[in-house]
Amino acid sequence: MKPLTFTLRSEPEERLDLSGLIPDRLGGMPVVEIAGLSIGTSRSPAIVGDIFKITGTDAANIVFAGGSGRFDFVGAEMKTGHIRVDGDVGARAGRRMAGGTLVIEGKAGLQAGSGLKNGRIEINGDAGEGVGGPMAGEIHGMTGGLIIVRGKAGHRSGERMRRGIIALLKGCGDYAGLNMVAGTIVVAGRVGHYPGHLMKRGSLLFDRRPADLSPTFLDCGRVDIAFQALFDRYLMEEKILDRPLLGAKPTRLGGDNAVLGKGEIMFPRG
Amino acid sequence: MVAWIGSRTVPLPTAIEQAAKLLAKSRCPVFSLDSDIHGCRSLIALAEQVGATYDHVNGRDLVHQVALHTDIGGFFATATEVQRRADVIVVVGDVPAVHHDLLLSLAATTPDLPRSGKRRWFHIRGKATLALSGKLQRRAKAVDAGSSDLPIDAVLGVLRASLAARKASVVLDNIDAFLGTVANADFPVFVFSHFGDAASLTMLQGMLIDINKKRRATALFLPSDDDAWGMVLTSTWMTGFPPRTGFSTGSPVYDPWLCDVDRMIAGEEADLHLWVSERDEVDPPRRSGLPTIVLTRSDRPVAGAAVTVRIGKAGLDHDGVVYSSRIGTLRSAVAKAPSDLPSVYVIVEQLQHALQGEDVASC
Numbered sequence: 001m002k003p004l005t006f007t008l009r010s011e012p013e014e015r016l017d018l019s020g021l022i023p024d025r026l027g028g029m030p031v032v033e034i035a036g037l038s039i040g041t042s043r044s045p046a047i048v049g050d051i052f053k054i055t056g057t058d059a060a061n062i063v064f065a066g067g068s069g070r071f072d073f074v075g076a077e078m079k080t081g082h083i084r085v086d087g088d089v090g091a092r093a094g095r096r097m098a099g100g101t102l103v104i105e106g107k108a109g110l111q112a113g114s115g116l117k118n119g120r121i122e123i124n125g126d127a128g129e130g131v132g133g134p135m136a137g138e139i140h141g142m143t144g145g146l147i148i149v150r151g152k153a154g155h156r157s158g159e160r161m162r163r164g165i166i167a168l169l170k171g172c173g174d175y176a177g178l179n180m181v182a183g184t185i186v187v188a189g190r191v192g193h194y195p196g197h198l199m200k201r202g203s204l205l206f207d208r209r210p211a212d213l214s215p216t217f218l219d220c221g222r223v224d225i226a227f228q229a230l231f232d233r234y235l236m237e238e239k240i241l242d243r244p245l246l247g248a249k250p251t252r253l254g255g256d257n258a259v260l261g262k263g264e265i266m267f268p269r270g
Numbered sequence: 271m272v273a274w275i276g277s278r279t280v281p282l283p284t285a286i287e288q289a290a291k292l293l294a295k296s297r298c299p300v301f302s303l304d305s306d307i308h309g310c311r312s313l314i315a316l317a318e319q320v321g322a323t324y325d326h327v328n329g330r331d332l333v334h335q336v337a338l339h340t341d342i343g344g345f346f347a348t349a350t351e352v353q354r355r356a357d358v359i360v361v362v363g364d365v366p367a368v369h370h371d372l373l374l375s376l377a378a379t380t381p382d383l384p385r386s387g388k389r390r391w392f393h394i395r396g397k398a399t400l401a402l403s404g405k406l407q408r409r410a411k412a413v414d415a416g417s418s419d420l421p422i423d424a425v426l427g428v429l430r431a432s433l434a435a436r437k438a439s440v441v442l443d444n445i446d447a448f449l450g451t452v453a454n455a456d457f458p459v460f461v462f463s464h465f466g467d468a469a470s471l472t473m474l475q476g477m478l479i480d481i482n483k484k485r486r487a488t489a490l491f492l493p494s495d496d497d498a499w500g501m502v503l504t505s506t507w508m509t510g511f512p513p514r515t516g517f518s519t520g521s522p523v524y525d526p527w528l529c530d531v532d533r534m535i536a537g538e539e540a541d542l543h544l545w546v547s548e549r550d551e552v553d554p555p556r557r558s559g560l561p562t563i564v565l566t567r568s569d570r571p572v573a574g575a576a577v578t579v580r581i582g583k584a585g586l587d588h589d590g591v592v593y594s595s596r597i598g599t600l601r602s603a604v605a606k607a608p609s610d611l612p613s614v615y616v617i618v619e620q621l622q623h624a625l626q627g628e629d630v631a632s633c
Contacts, residue, residue, distance in 0.1 A: 014298060015528070015539060041518055041528075042298040043321040070539075072528070091527060110527050136526050137340045175469060197423070197469055198476070215420065215440040216427045257436040258427035258473060 001058035008066030008087075012051050014042040015090065018064075019073035021048070023081025023100065026059040041072075067106050075102040078119065091128075092135070094121040097145065110154075111135065113147040116164060126151035129173070132166050133159035140181065142166070148240055155192065158185045161202065167240045177204050180263065186235065186245060199256050199263035205231065206267040207245055213265075217255030222269055224249050272580040272611065274571035282579070282612070286620045289544075289563045289577045293320045293621070294628035296542035296561075298518065300531045302327045302554070303501055304547040306584035307591040307600060309614030310504040313546060316618050319625060323516030323540075324505075325531040326498050327547050333526055334468050335493060336502060336512045340524075341468070344475035345488040347459060348598030352376065352490050357384040358451055358458035360392045361412065362474060363399050363422045365463045369492045370403055372596050373461070377409035384456040392448055394429065396422030415448040423470040430477040458487045464494040492595050500593030500600065535560060546614060548583040565617055582611030 004026060016039045026034060035049030048054070056063075060081040064071070067087020075083045076095035085093075088106035096115040104112075107125035113132045127149040132142035133156055141160040148167045155173035158166050161183040168176075171189030180199040187195075191210045196217065205228075232244035246268055253265040273285035280288075293299060293316075301324035303313050317324045326332050338344065349372055352359070359376060380389055391412035393402055397420055402412055416425045417440065428438040432445055433452065442448075452458050460478065465471055474489065481487040493499035505513045511524030514531075523529070534540045535557055545554040546565040554564055556574050564575040571578040584590020585603030590613070594601045 043518055044297050134341075136337065136524065178469060179472065194424070194469075197427070198472060214427055215424055216431045216436075216438045218437055218439060256427065257431040257438060259430075259476065261431075261436055 001061075002056035003061040003063045004054070004059045005056045005063045005065055006048070006052035006054060008064070008068065009051060009053060011068055012040075012046065012070050014040050014046060015070045015072055016046070016051065016068075017041055017073050018071055019076035019095070021062065022075060022078040022083065023060045023062060024077070024079050026062070029059070067104075069107075069109060072109075074104070075100070075121075078102065088125070093123075094119070094147075095135075097121065107151070108149075112149075113142060113145070113166075115140070116142040116145040116147060118145045120145065121147045123147070123149045123151065126170075127153045127157075127168075129154035129156055130159055131157040131168070131172075132161055132164070133157075142183065146238075152189070158183065161185070167235070169241070177202060177263075180204075184231075186240070188241065188245065196256055196263055196265055198259055200260040201262045203263070204265045205245055206265065209251070209267050210265065213253070214256060214258075216257040216261075217253045217265060218257065220252040220254045220264075222249045223252045223266070228266065274575075274578040276576065277571045277573075279571075283620075285577050285579055286617070286624050289579075290621055290624035290628050292542055292561055292563060292576060293322075293544070294625060296320070296322075298323075298534070298540050299542040299544065300324070300534050300540040301544045302329070302531055302546065303513075304328070304497065304549060304552075305501070305614045306497070306548070306603065307500055307504055307593070309546070309548070309584065309590075309618070310501045311508065312615045312618035312622075313544075314505060314508050316622060318509075318517045318522075319622060321517045321520065322544070323514075323518060323529045323531060323534065325513050325529065326501050327545070327552075328495065328498055329513060329531065331464065331494055332498055332502065332513065334466070334471060335464050335491075335499075336514075337468050337526070338471045338475070338491075340512065342472050342475050344471075344491075345478045345482065346491055347488040349376070349490060349596050350598070352459045352461075353379055353381070355381055355383045355457045356389060356459040357381055357386050358390050358392070358455040359410075360394060360448075360452075360458060360460045361402065362394045362426070362460050362462040363396065363465060363470070365461065365492060366494055367403070368496070369463065369595065370406055372492070373406055374409060377406060381457075386456070390451055390455075392444075392451070394422070394425060394448075396420055396425045398422075413444055413447055415442060415444040417442050421470075422465060423467060423473055426470060426473040426477060430473060430480060433477065434480055452481070452487075456486070460487070460489045461492065462489060463492045493593075496593050496595050499595070500591075503593060503600075546581075548581065548614065550583075565614060579617055580611060581614055581617060582609055584613065587611045588613045 040046035064085040072090040074093040079099045084103045091110040097119045098117045099119045108127045110128040111130040134141040140162045143162045144164045153168040153172040159178045167186040174192035176195040180202040188207045228246040235241040250266045273282045299322040304327040391410040393412040395416035509522035514526045514529040516529045543562045561576045564572045587609040590603045
């Protein structure tokens with residue numbers, strides 16, 4: 001079966017809420033019914049048929065041929081299946097996803113993977129602020145799953161993260177892991193101001209010493225434990241990185257002592 | 271004359287009719303508001319009627335203060351309680367000049383409820399924090415604590431770690447005096463206004479949570495702008511949400527990013543802008559190509575606006591209701607120089623009436 005493909009006709013005039021176009025909801029739905037789904041967010045909202053040409057039948061495998069910064073909530077609440085976007089997406093792609101795979105070939109906007117529970121999100125371009133973070137008023141951000149950003153990520157990546165893994169492969173902005181409760185953030189490249197600020201537990205793993213650290217992180221020296229070797233192997237097996245991130249005996253900083261102080265920042269020696 | 275279509279002077283009913291037509295045919299209207307409580311109430315009701323998204327005119331300054339309440343929460347007291355109970359007042363960072371009279375009145379009094387009957391002052395300062403004004407400093411004799419090398423969120427982090435007997439890599443000025451005073455205080459109060467980042471607010475409220483595990487402490491929040499905070503409260507009681515709320519789906523949706531009016535305009539998502547401000551000499555930013563309806567104090571039509579209506583100011587041209595952080599609630603504002611200029615409430619009432627004759631797309 002050919003993937004269920006939504007080909008973008010032209011740049012939408014309004015922001016679109018694409019949370020309805022996921023395998024869980026479209027399985028068994030006739031094309032005519034799919035074309036009539038409302039996805040616009042203005043007073044006179046657009047329907048799917050206004051924006052996309054629909055081809056293919058395999059709803060477990062969805063493709064958006066063409067992307068836009070106005071595609072919000074792509075793959076939100078998805079539990080199974082596969083979605084690929086050949087282009088950019090807007091805010092909160094993969095929001096509260098509980099399973100399946102979401103691949104974004106272009107850039108992602110604000111809070112990609114917000115509140116992710118499980119599954120895998122791969123963003124081949126840059127990602128906006130708050131990767132895996134919470135929406136306003138929520139206590140926790142991401143609680144599981146894996147997010148890979150192959151471009152640069154914005155500020156506050158992994159904010160209030162509770163579980164799961166975020167890998168940012170071309171650096172990130174300020175306050176990575178802000179208010180983090182647990183989980184792991186991997187960053188290859190430049191890290192912005194005060195990573196791990198207010199983190200209670202969790203691990204921030206970098207490929208270099210961060211330039212601007214909060215004074216409430218303390219140097220614990222070099223550590224010789226099994227964790228970094230296991231994790232380096234995991235990153236390479238998952239094809240997230242092609243060489244070890246931490247290597248042998250990385251340097252470890254403990255913090256944030258302003259809060260619980262049980263988090264850690266690790267980076268290779270040197 | 272109080273109304274214009276473009277630069278042409280017109281009777282008010284004609285301008286109202288034109289504005290209603292624009293609102294009725296708009297697919298994604300956005301409102302920027304700055305009015306008293308009555309004005310904001312009527313504008314939010316209008317936003318609901320036409321499916322608009324609204325924010326305060328200075329929404330960018332408000333966003334972290336709102337986030338403190340929506341995302342973090344905290345300990346808060348009113349200024350009257352602080353005046354009676356606080357034996358230690360800790361001013362955190364910069365407090366806008368508009369609140370200095372309140373601080374001076376606190377400095378001129380002593381608390382009657384604590385055992386000591388005295389009040390000590392500290393000022394927590396970071397890299398960019400200004401000194402307290404000369405008069406306030408002379409009255410309060412505040413001891414500076416902090417560091418001129420660190421941003422305020424880092425200073426607060428070190429203070430918080432020190433209060434919990436955890437280590438930090440730097441030592442702050444006068445930290446021992448601060449820790450000793452807070453440890454022996456009956457009711458320390460941290461006075462703060464807006465910070466440039468949410469992390470500082472989180473750190474400050476986290477420190478209060480830590481202190482309150484064993485003793486009492488609270489905070490006095492002084493909004494950067496009382497009138498704007500009044501609009502936040504109005505929005506919250508009317509819709510359940512603070513500003514940056516939209517009615518495009520018919521129900522109120524709060525989203526500080528999606529409903530950021532400035533972003534929506536810059537991203538060419540909005541197709542009509544209603545801009546309202548009762549402040550003197552404040553004009554809306556010029557947006558080419560976006561039809562704009564302006565309610566303003568100006569006695570001239572606003573360049574580029576489709577419709578301009580001149581309005582009066584609550585507490586000057588007509589009576590009104592505004593928020594006062596001095597009393598921590600709403601107060602009446604009696605007209606100082608009553609005039610015939612219409613209030614925002616009156617204009618919006620006429621707009622709502624005119625919209626009844628228009629075919630407004632259902633939300």
